[in-house]
Amino acid sequence: MRNKLCAAALSVLVLSTATHAQEMKGDVAWDILAGLTSEVGPRMAGSEAEARARVWAQTRLTALGFTGVASEPFPIRGYVRGRDEASLTAPMPFRLAVTALGYSETTPDKGIEGDVVYFATLDALKAAPAGSLNGKIAFIDHAMKRSQDGSGYGPYGQVRRAGPSIASTKGAAGVVIRSIGTDSHRNPHTGVTNFPEGVKPIPAGAVSNPDADLIARIAGSGKPMRISLTLTGKTTPNMTSGNVIGDLVGSDPSLPPILVGCHLDSWDLGTGAIDDAAGCAIITAAALKAQEGGKLLRTIRVLWAGSEEIGGFGGKAYADKHTEPHALAMESDFGAAKVWRVNTNFWTSNKVLADRIADSLSPMGIVRGSGPVEGGTDVEPVIEKQKLAVVDLNQDGTHYFDLHHTPDDTLDKVDPAELAQNVEAWSRVLKIVGNEPGVIAP
Template identity: 45%
Template sequence: MKKPTLLFFSTLLLSNLLVPLVAATEHTNQAVVSELQNNALKSDLAYKIAESLTVEVGPRLAGSAENALAVDWAEAKLKSLGFDKVYREPVIVPVWQRGEANASVIAPFPQKLVISALGGSVATPPAGLQAKVVRFDTLAALIAADTAQVKDKIVFIDQKTERHQDGSGYGKSVGGRVNGAVEAARKGAVAVLIRSIGTDHDRLAHTGLMHYQEDVPRIPAAALTNPDANQLDAMLRRGQEVTLSLKMSPKSLGNTTTYNVIGEFTGSSKPDEIVLLGAHLDSWDEGTGAIDDAAGVAIVTAAAKMIGELPQRPARTIRVVLFAAEEIGLLGGKAYVAQHANEMAKHYIAAESDFGAGRIYRADVRVNETALSAVWQHLSGLAALNVAQGNNGARGGSEVSLLPTEGVPVASLRQDGSDYFDYHHTPNDTLDKIDPAALAQNVAVYTTFAYQMAQSTLQLRPLPQAQQ
């Protein structure tokens, strides 16, 4: 992916040299965008929405009773904001409850370790288990190891997560969380502990989804906090065998039904064509899901509301989709794609906000190459918000990443995620981690994007192939 280097200002200057005079409607649209941006930057609507969801609902793991409250909250909130249509669509989800998770060093230096069960993990035997630890730098090192090294041990995958603005450190380390249990169990391990997939130094472990595989024994899986991983590593570096006890009581309790919650402001002249703004309503269960993803819920809801309040509606419908069960495998997104299969051709473009509440610094899109320069012209107003023009390789993020394979154009409005993985999937994901001014900048960007896309006369399809 090429690095963004130019702000939209330069694109705009270039465009003025190369293309015919901007049409009168574009001038009008840019004037509306200016007003939307000004309103968004002054408004605390998004912050109030995020506050409401995190305080009045709080943690809302897909399939939990709290998540059902979140669905009710979302319907009521969208209705109270005056969306033209508000409805829910069912999503079948597995129910998993965290229970307790305790780990202790038995020898050589007895002390407790702080862990958190990974999402979907099985329990230990009720009395717990004890085993020696074998450490690996990475998942790859575990995969390359001899079975004899691993058999009957607790595997410790000790990979650190790098801090980057675009969050790219996560992709490098998250494999241990997702696949560590399977790879460890293949070699006869009794449990797996990973160093948290997080960039912080707090005694708060990062949970997140893990997978089992049909033909491989299911072993308990948990994350150590970064300081606890340091501690375990320091013990192992002394050259002594380290024995841990582990006791975890998560439960899987079959399936239940939850819901995607959808709200629309109907388009004025092309009401069947959709600009989709997504976020996810569910959260992990230990924080209040502020940056993941009350922020996204707040950003897209507030942006749609501000467009819906304009004296004149844009041509296309603005559809806000608050997806269910993102954290446990994009289940709401998959249900949406299935339930809206016949409508996919009517999705003009889609974007999702699911990377915290940091300022947006770059816009990527994925549209037909012939439309690209005109799309950048539509989005030239983003320069005023310090958003750089990116590339045409957007994947769309989270649920919306499922849409390009359905032919739907997407955008990735990239947020500064430098501190996102300090808090992601931990008890520390709380409202105080949201900067109201940065949140408002996000809303301003989404209003710009959504309004221009709802007004555009460009043909954005068919999509180019994804960049690798």
């Protein structure tokens, strides 16, 4: 009987999987998401994999009916990952789950080792006297808290962005931070750090949250700590990245186009599903869905940007190259959880258009916000240069930073129903703004 039950359960599982695959087949967003993560995989900026992703993107956009599909290369200062290892050597031996931060300085192959100086916050590090960290390894704590809108990423992220350079100015030989994330798994979160001109780069890594908890407990006990750190990755100049663009040409090409952006590159620990293959899937599928019932008045241009993760170079390159007028810009770069809020920067200048967007989204449970718009890293440069109108479709970020920049950023973390909700919300907005004959201005 037990074997029969197991066989029956297996049959149900196989049938369920087959049914799910059939349901997803032909779904543009899911096909893009699955294809990019499964056929290309991780897409580190400047890497051979990112180059393959551009070819993949051009082929896919052309097949979907986009015109003027082009790859637009540009040079970058990249980061090539090496061997990432770290261990506590005192008060006990313990191997830490660590990842190098982008633009970390390279350690010798044998690594470095030093006494650990614990800082509970970034402000505590800032207050440390000059020279107080000479030859030592700084550990910077400050656990990120969950929020629906992801607003904590700005202030908490400064530990990663600025912490290593501040530690360097205090004389540190290296720095380890608590990962900027909200999970409790032994998955470290990578991400870029920066060393301003005149500041000596030092090795910089992030450990998982449970490992950071351990370090904090030991620091609280007053026992001396030592860490060995090996990060052999290298900052590499003159690498090639690039953007991919494609248009769905409107019936009135004289009207400035709508720009919708995402980023094609990803970090290398996972397959970049939520960050940001999902975004590219959402904007592309929505642009096509918005054409149902007839071509829009305005051209919709998709921008699959390169090198967002290590400095937003793709958005800057697009804004420098494309000086032609645009009407409005939007971006999807926050995973694939449900859209819950809409913000625009033209409530006052074009209240009727803003009301139409809000009214269209309201039946989906998407509320109208009143906060400032952000646009996103890949469209922000052109927004600022041309003073564009912006629509932000805010996704639920409660669990986004569990996965962000970790090995867990994989396809199985995306809910197909939530992905479809994004596409529907985006397509409703694009149909409205794409058929607006009047001026769209902030």
